[in-house]
Amino acid sequence: MAEPSKAQTSDRKSLLIWILVLLSVLVLAQWQSSLPDLKSYPAAWTLPATDWLNTGMDWVVGAFKPVFRALSAVMEYPLFWVSGFLGWLPWSVGTVIAVIIGYRAGAWPLAAFTGGSILYILLMGLWPDTMNSLALVAVSVPLAVLLGFGLGVAGYYSPRVERFLTPVMDITQTVPAFAYLLPILILFGFGPVVGLIAGIIFAFPPMVKNTIIGLRDVPSDIIESGLMSGATKGQLFFLVRARAGLRQILLGVNQTTMAALNMIIVASIIGGSEDIGWRVLSTLRKAEFGESLVAGIVIALMAMVLDRITYGLATRAPDMSPQQGFFGRHQFGLTVMGAAALTYLAALGLPDLQTWPDDWTVDPAGGLNFGIEVFVLWAKPVLDSVKNFIIFTLVLPLKIGLVNVVGPYTWGFTATVWHAVGYAALVAAGSGLAFWRGRRGQAITIVSFGLIMFFGLTNLTWPGASLLLIWFGFRSGGARLAFWTLAALVFILSTGSYDKAILSVQLCGLAVAASFLIGTGLGIAAAQSDPFSRILRPINDTLQTMPVFVLLIPVIMIFKIGEFSALLAIIAYAVVAPIRYTEYGLRNVSKDVIEAATSMGATRSQLLWRVKVPLAMPNIMLGLNQAIMFGISMLVVTALVGTDELGQIIYIGLSKGNFGIGFVAGMAMAVIALLADQYCRAWQKRIDAKLKGARP
């Protein structure tokens, strides 16, 4: 009997601390006006990290510039040749090659899709821009694959190398893309090489991970049979281990290709290359939405074709029919070469087959612009009221608090003390009810959110927010997580990033919460209904393979520049992960458990809510974790549509060439991402422990 009473006292103690923490947050928020140093972290206490970084960077540039520039020149060499070749290649030959490869990777459907996509590109007259982007992909992917494969092999053989690689890869993928464009720009100089190098850095980690998994997961029977066949070390690696793990390794190539394409498109923000990403960006900036939509679709098609082809080639079953002789063995290569040669000969005679004639192109941009304008005008009343409703009830209160938002213009009445008292009573009642029903966590959550929505995140004061976060970290993941929270806060505060960071958290938090709710709901629906799942799957695939830029286009077209558009774009990008993980989790609940519950007489909805959802919780949480990561990476891109947070700072740093500013903001964002990841993991651990039965 001693155990529960001990647990009870510790419970009581933690509840007391919760009340104290929330009370101090309330007090600090209420009386911040008398102490201005509370609201924003005093500038005098910040470290001049920006200056140090700039000085450091100047030194690095001064000392190593020739090295980097030489490297840049070396990299430019293959790029020059590849883009020269692709520029010279007659469109007809390129199309024939692409369609045959598409057939090889996915039979007629993929061949047709490839052909159709190319036809669209040609009709829009965007063939040259597409080839310029493809050249960057064609050079960066093999380099990233080689680098990733080499590091993966090293990581496979040496656990020490793997331990070193894991955090490095986590950082290259969490530091926002824009943030490392800048140092690359400074070191390697202006030009397409920046996109190339950024693409390689961003794209090699999936290759490393898949290589390690592929090499490690080869069944021991296969390795032992290779050894007993008398394989030498080299034979064992190349003929047995790497060959048996090849499918996984090729999946790495697929992921690397997609990451590289995504980065290359983002990198076109630097300009200087006549590629398709630049076409989208420049037209977007000029508010030529029709033009940017037309080019954006090219990016989306290019991404989908590259994804399906590399995925198809990776997972292709070996030829089951016996192939004999030189021609049988090299059938595919010979077909491609033969068809390309024939088409080239034809193109020599027919110039229209070399360069797509201008009078074969169409320009729907004008019509599109007109259509969009008509639509927006027509739908304006509805769209505006939706937009305003969400901004006034969610976006703004979360940012500056209901106390500052509620007014005649926004809510239709002036806030009085009695409104505040009523709000407080409502929160207290909700939390009291939850407490009475024994749901302590829920009660605390209601009070916390009540507080935050009343004052707004920006008015929580930095000591108050820190206190809340550190205690929350302690409750979620013990002293370790409390410490990491403190470390992250110290970094953010001392670099003077706090004010912008809070805005990032506000925008991203709202978007992630929305995508988690929507995504989980859709995921549940998809798990319950096969037809719905079939409809959802291609939409998910498209959203996820699409380079992030493209998502901005339709949002801006309809809602114009602003925070609301950013919100929608982030939701669209982050919603896929929760859908997928929820559906996967629900569909993979053990059959035995479902049969047992059914035989006990569970209804369909009981089965879902009482059995499947609780058991799928670890996967649903994984979806939340991924949604946060996707949300943060999209956040930076939305700086383009005019947000006011860390992403914007990175963007400003990039456009002004101020390395320090951009880098500090980028690091702050990575710190937020890594911390959010830690919180998710902590919760996940608790859920896992609950499912597996907590041990005494």
Add this chain to the structure above:
Amino acid sequence: MPGPVKLSCRNLWKVYGPDPARFFVGTNDAPDALAQKMRTGGHMPAAIDVGFDVHVGETFVIMGLSGSGKSTVVRCLSRLIEPDHGQVLLDGQDLLAKSDRELIEIRRHKMGMVFQNFGLLPHLNVIENISFPLRLQGLSAEKQRARAAHVIELVGLTGREHSYPSQLSGGQQQRVGIARSLAVEPELWLLDEPFSALDPLIRRQMQDEFLRIQRVLKKSIVFITHDFLEALRIADRMAIMRDGRIVQIGTPEELILNPVDDYVAQFTGEVPRIKILRAHQCVVAMPGRPDGLPQVAPDDRIEGLLPKLAASPAGLDVLGPSGVYLGTVTAASLVETLGRAESAHPSQVAHG
């Protein structure tokens, strides 16, 4: 009578843990005491002082339940796992002293191994899988094809040469595994639970197939199994392992008639004695017997004698190799021997 020794395994130890070597320095402990010392010292002895000989042309079976160390032992024999102590002599040469290079040569020419989960390369078809060891040796394509065709015929896979492992049933996949291990024409054939992953009916069929192949090839074999009945069908001699130690070595009959302890008796108890006992084990000397009794060989199983005994109630004469009279089997002697053998049954052992 057994031929010369092909493989000899002496005092073999495999110990998992941070520093197994220190336990073998200057120790005079008995194996069990030493193993106990290792366990208390945070080590896990997986094979403890294992020793046995395999003669030329003999099928030696190691039988044990999971975790008994049998797979560890067979891997130590081919050095897929490095033993920590002891000797493995193949044709009198210590395998543990061989360099990597020499070991590869031995694996290429003298050893073949079959695995529980087949260990086939998924991207190669049947003929490519089978000729894979030959390809590693750098043999010419023609030689590869000729040898592969030979073993494919031997295991009855003719016609499936161009199928991929994923297109084959488990039994067929293991035929490929067997063919691959035989393609190098090994002298020592190691089989690690080759039929355990197969359905019971297929397993039985594959055991027959294995016996047929062995009658033709007469390899020296170490065969691992957890299935006692499989061991009985296949073994010339067998060892029973438990917790890393060999509990008993002998022919199947010896084990059944004289199990050293309750553990072995638990396995042997389930076996119908009538399938195991042979004529020479139930003879009595019968000086005044009538002439002209039917004659049987000493190695005939008594199961097969029953109808003959029914036809000749007076008894059956058992004659040795050169016609020497060994004794007579009568209904009474048979029943008595069976009764004696049954008393080794675990339930009776347990009652004392």
